[in-house]
Amino acid sequence: MIRIQSQFKTILEITPEFMIKNNIKGLFVDMDNTLLPWDQTLISDQSMQWVNAMQESGIKICVITNSGSKRTDEVMKNTGLLYVPSAFKPFPFGFIRAQAKLKIKKQHICLIGDQMMTDALGSKIYGCSYIIVDPLSPKEQKITYVNRFFERILFGRDIRKKTDDK
Template identity: 40%
Template sequence: MLKYLWPDLYLEKVTVLDEGILKKYSLKGLILDLDNTISPWGERTIPQDVVKWVKRMQKLGIRFCLVSNNSNGRVQEIADFLGIPYVARAIKPRRRAFLRAVHLMGLKPLEVAVIGDQLLTDIMGAKRAGLMAILVNPMASREFIGTKINRFIEGHLLKRLFRKGLKIYVPQGGFNGNADKR
């Protein structure tokens, strides 16, 4: 089970992802989770630094797709704001939405990474779909009750991953120790 939960990369937040990482993993597309990955849970806005990061990545030719378990309205609103395609009601960790996102971006699975804050939906779904999985720390502590229960389980799983050697990536300096902020 742990092999489906092991992120290929663990970043403090999405904006840490830079050109170096894109090159190292030959990435051309990024599938973004919405809640607590690019937007605090339940909010209709995207932080300015994330918007700038998306634009900077787009200038480098990176394609995006938003994939969220949330229902249509807010997902579409944010996807439209960023000018990227989306898949709502994704039922992560099921594979289908991720594969649809890869298709929407017109890329091959090997060229795409999934970025998300939850092991049991984003990371597991990415791995099951054969995509690179990038874990980030969640943005906000306020969240959906179902997520809170997941988070409790994930806290334990994450501790196991740390014990087995999972490290957070620190730009310019390689990898830090278990710098867990959860």
């Protein structure tokens, strides 16, 4: 079981070889601030190349996001990727829907996301591996500020401090 926080700054640093070595066959990839900045609708070429490299290595991907259908459909429309909008992470409903799409046992699934309160906690509750990366955009939605507050209290993870230190 992989449970990693802060080792990888972005998804681009995570290789298919790393996943294969850890017996991971499927990825749940968070959308906002993991795959692309939350205030944009176009996934960068670099990120799409990363997605393609994973898939060419035989690793299946399902995007799992708390964003609603409107934004998610817009972002995902030309990617050909499986996705689950309105996942309500950290609750397990979206994880179950995503797992049904991938048809891979949860012990072979790793979630990659940027938030402890939704992505890491949700993975723990559901029972799959996870990797937490840094958020792509420093600008965040209001609800995320609330989650960040709890991250600082519960996990001692201070994104603001980290950003200031750089």
